[in-house]
Amino acid sequence: MxxxxxxxxxxxxxxxxxxxxxxxxxxxxxxxxxxxxxxxxxxxxxxxxxxxxxxxxxxxxxxxxxxxxxxxxxxxxxxxxxxxxxxxxxxxxxxxxxxxxxxxxxxxxxxxxxxxxxxxxxxxxxxxxxxxxxxxxxxxxxxxxxxxxxxxxxxxxxxxxxxxxxxxxxxxxxxxxxxxxxxxxxxxxxxxxxxxxxxxxxxxxNVPVPQNPFPRVNDTDEIEKARKGLLFFSWFFIVFLPSLLLLLAWYLEFTSLGPILILVTGYMVVIRLVKCVLREGHLNHGKSD
Missing domain, CATH: 3.40.50.300 (P-loop containing nucleotide triphosphate hydrolases)
Incomplete structure (x- = not known):
């Protein structure tokens, strides 16, 4: 043994x-x-x-x-x-x-x-x-x-x-x-x-053979799913959302620094929340393994 x-x-x-x-x-x-x-x-x-x-x-x-x-x-x-x-x-x-x-x-x-x-x-x-x-x-x-x-x-x-x-x-x-x-x-x-x-x-x-079937973990699909998810979130948070905020600032004719700082702060808060969600997901992934 x-x-x-x-x-x-x-x-x-x-x-x-x-x-x-x-x-x-x-x-x-x-x-x-x-x-x-x-x-x-x-x-x-x-x-x-x-x-x-x-x-x-x-x-x-x-x-x-x-x-x-x-x-x-x-x-x-x-x-x-x-x-x-x-x-x-x-x-x-x-x-x-x-x-x-x-x-x-x-x-x-x-x-x-x-x-x-x-x-x-x-x-x-x-x-x-x-x-x-x-x-x-x-x-x-x-x-x-x-x-x-x-x-x-x-x-x-x-x-x-x-x-x-x-x-x-x-x-x-x-x-x-x-x-x-x-x-x-x-x-x-x-x-x-x-x-x-x-x-x-x-x-x-030198251990007993289990009664359950041998595990078959095909993670290729999961990797591709993660890759596509990464692409989607990257384009959304790096390209689409900042573009939307810039368009909003232009439409509302922001000329002072205050409103622009509010938009930037809001964006960084959203990114921080995404970061926390990703970290929690990774921790849970580790626990489930």
Whole structure:
């Protein structure tokens, strides 16, 4: 049986390999929280300084232990990018390598997380992120997705390889998978696809097979829904609403500073309310996970 406390599983699989389904399954099997990019994006802004430190290569083994000991495991980036460092910090942890067809992986990254990242950094979404206090988180998540791993002979990170095209993306995929297989001892590694379901991973972790069906969390639709929502709100609050207020000021022939300040203050109050709603939504997202 796996230990009943601490981090016991390190996911070395790249994003878009069924990691959200895997996270849901592991929460049930390991009876605790599982780290994921969603943790960085929505749940733990207090960890952001640590991830910047890790990207600079300045995170010590004690830092890794302190940051991740509250989790039972982790999947997706940034965990799978730093899997070797985490293996050193947790030498008894097992390693799970999520895999899938590399061409389908390339298409999935291109049409989901890369697509929403490109949207988020384009105008007017970039201004909306700044005004609502999300710009720093967006910057961190994109940086974590573009850093170049040691195994990359192309000098490209994940987003860079996918942006370059299918050939470069598949090469990036193969180099990562081959590195994991060469670095991790065979008795600590499970190479696994989510379509295989409960049995291989339960055997690997030496835990009972649950009676319920294996979770299938297809978050591609949710990502696209979030992207379209971001576009809508960005255009509304950055373009349409300010234009409407300017038109109102022109129509009412505001010539003194007082009424103009009232309009500007009202706009900033609305933005502040939107910021609070977004923050509350992210907190609730983290609790529901």
């Amino acid at each position: 796996v230990k009943d406390q601490g981090l016991v599983l390190i996911g070395a699989g790249l994003p878009r390999t069924g990691t959200m389904s895997t996270r849901t399954a592991l929460k049930q099997l390991l009876k605790g929280n599982i780290h994921h990019m969603a943790t960085v994006l929505h749940e733990r802004p207090d960890q952001h300084d640590f991830w910047w430190k890790a990207m600079k290569g300045k995170a010590s083994t004690d830092d890794w232990v302190k940051t991740l000991s509250e989790y039972r495991g982790g999947v997706d980036y940034p965990i799978s990018f730093f899997y070797k460092e985490i293996m050193e910090a947790f030498p008894d942890a097992k390693i799970l390598l999520n895999v899938r067809d590399p061409v389908k992986w390339y298409q999935s990254v291109k049409n989901s997380i890369l697509k929403i990242s490109n949207t988020e950094t384009s105008w007017p979404c970039s201004w909306f992120d700044f005004l609502t206090g999300r710009a720093a988180t967006t910057e961190l998540v994109i940086k974590l997705s573009t850093i170049v791993p040691q195994c990359s002979t192309q000098g490209l990170g994940m987003f860079g390889a996918v942006s370059a095209g299918e050939k470069e993306a598949v090469q990036f995929w193969n180099e990562h998978v081959n590195e994991v297989k060469s670095v991790v001892p065979a008795d600590r590694l499970l190479v696994w696809e989510v379509k295989e379901g409960w049995e291989p991973i339960c055997k690997f972790l």
